[in-house]
Amino acid sequence: MHAWPASEVPALPGKGRDLRIHDTATDGLVTLDPGPVARIYVCGITPYDATHIGHAATYNAFDLVQRVWLDTKRQVHYVQNVTDVDDPLLERAQRDGIDWVALAEKETALFREDMTALRMLPPRHYIGAVEAIPGIVPLVERLRDSGAAYELEGDIYFSVESDPDFGKVSRLDAAAMRVLSAERGGDPDRAGKKNPLDPMLWMAAREGEPSWDGGSLGRGRPGWHIECVAIALDHLGMGFDVQGGGSDLAFPHHEMGASHAQALTGEFPMAKAYVHAGMVALHGEKMSKSKGNLVFVSKLRRDGVDPAAIRLALLAHHYRADWEWTDQVLEDAVARLDRWRAAVSRPDGPSAEALVEEIREALTNDLDAPTALAAVDRWAVLQQEQGGTDEGAPGVVTRSVDALLGVAL
Structure with a gap:
């Protein structure tokens, strides 16, 4: 599976600082000091609907992580998956009378278009669950044969x-x-499990x-958590720098994935930091596909909204905060973009050397994008x-806002 094209990241004078970021596992800030190549895994979409603002907010957060690392002159090895077979996808395809493969391909293509428009830096490896199955099966067999897994x-x-x-x-x-x-795809009430929390690694084939x-x-398909583990271990190995996703992935997805990897390797931890983005609400409720209260990036673009304004709307909120999308949020972002573009359109201006350092300082302090915007x-x-x-x-x-915030002026 291919990712989307990368926008050029301008080189800035000087060198950025190491990132201090909130780690869910310790509930505190940690300073990350990767080697020459920083390693990050971010959980991708289940492609049964278009990219909504909640998705965009999550991927914007981890795009900032990449940009901070690139500013330290490191390379970044970024891996993202696509859960292109799962119950929600199959249910949506059946509801709409669409082949599930065609639905996944259609929505993944739209996701790529949205990420390109928003100038999100692409992963080096963009892997679908289906293409990862040959690597998943041996891991499940190892867990079963070691006694860390069982058949039911x-x-x-x-x-x-x-x-x-x-x-x-x-x-x-x-x-x-x-x-x-129970709320997030598990089956704690299934009889016969050793522990109600035990997650499925391999689902035996079901009719239809x-x-x-x-x-x-035997024939079947992989569970949700082992999919990401197989992809992450294959491309990044244990002890990579950041495991990222929305805050709703901390449990069960990242918890279970960490345990799968640790049981497989005997090493701890799977990731040095577990970083989670907040949830975006609409009309007082968390934006989610199940509730249908979604604002789609593609629709905003079709309506003529500049993707740079969408990105500024996301950046106006700290990545860990839960916040609500409103018309005013977008209007403020459009107005800010207009002010910034007017300011850089002049042939000269006040010195900006200190501004570059202010943006760097804000972002290295737990990705404090609102403070960076205030400096600009x-x-x-x-x-x-x-x-x-x-x-x-x-x-x-112009170059600093592009390189560090991903906004084209």
Whole structure:
């Protein structure tokens, strides 16, 4: 599976600082010091509907992580998956009378278009669950053969008790985990499981549903969590720098994935930091496909909204915050984009050297994009009210906003 084209990231004078970011597993800020190549895995979409603003906010957060690392002159090895076979996709295809493969391909293509328009830097490896199946099957077999997994009526389940570090990602108690498991794709009430929280690794073939050869596992398809584990271990290995996604993935997805990987390798942790973006609401409720309260990036683009304004609307909120999308949020972003473009359109202006460092400082402090935007706002006001004589300043601002914030002026 191919990703989307990369926009050029301008080189800036000087060098950025190491990123301090909130780690869910420790509930505190950690300073990341990757080697020459920073490694990040971000969980991708289940392509049964178009990219909504909640998706865009999540991928914007991890795009900022990449940009901070690139500013330190590191390379970035970014991996993202596509869950191109799963119950929600199959259910939507059946509801709409569409072939599930065609639906997945259509929505994945639209996602690529949205990411390109928003100037999100693409992953080096963009892997679908289906194409990962040959690598998933041996991992499930290893877990089963080691006693970390077991069979139940043809399905294979992971035993959470096989990982002594289970629970260290989300830091939730068993009762809270059980509630979230039921809400987020688990089956805690299924009879015969060793532990209600045990997640499925391999689902035996069901009539009328797609299935693949699973070797000694029999025909079936992979569970949700093992998919990402197989892709991450194959391309990044254990102990990579950041595992990212929305806050609703901390449990069960990232918790279970970490335990799968740790049981497979005997190493801890799977990732050095578990980083989670907040949820975006509409009309008082979390934006989600199940509720249907969605604002689609593609529709905003069709309506003539500049993708740079959409990106500024996302950047106006701290990535960990839960916030609500409103018409005013977009109007403010459009107005900000107009002010910035007017400011950099002049032939000269106030010196911008300090501004570059302000943006860097804000982003390295837990991706504080709102503070970075405020710094650019101040420069734009100074440009409007007083002007300046530095002929290079508008270009410095343009390149800095592009390189560090992903906004094209």
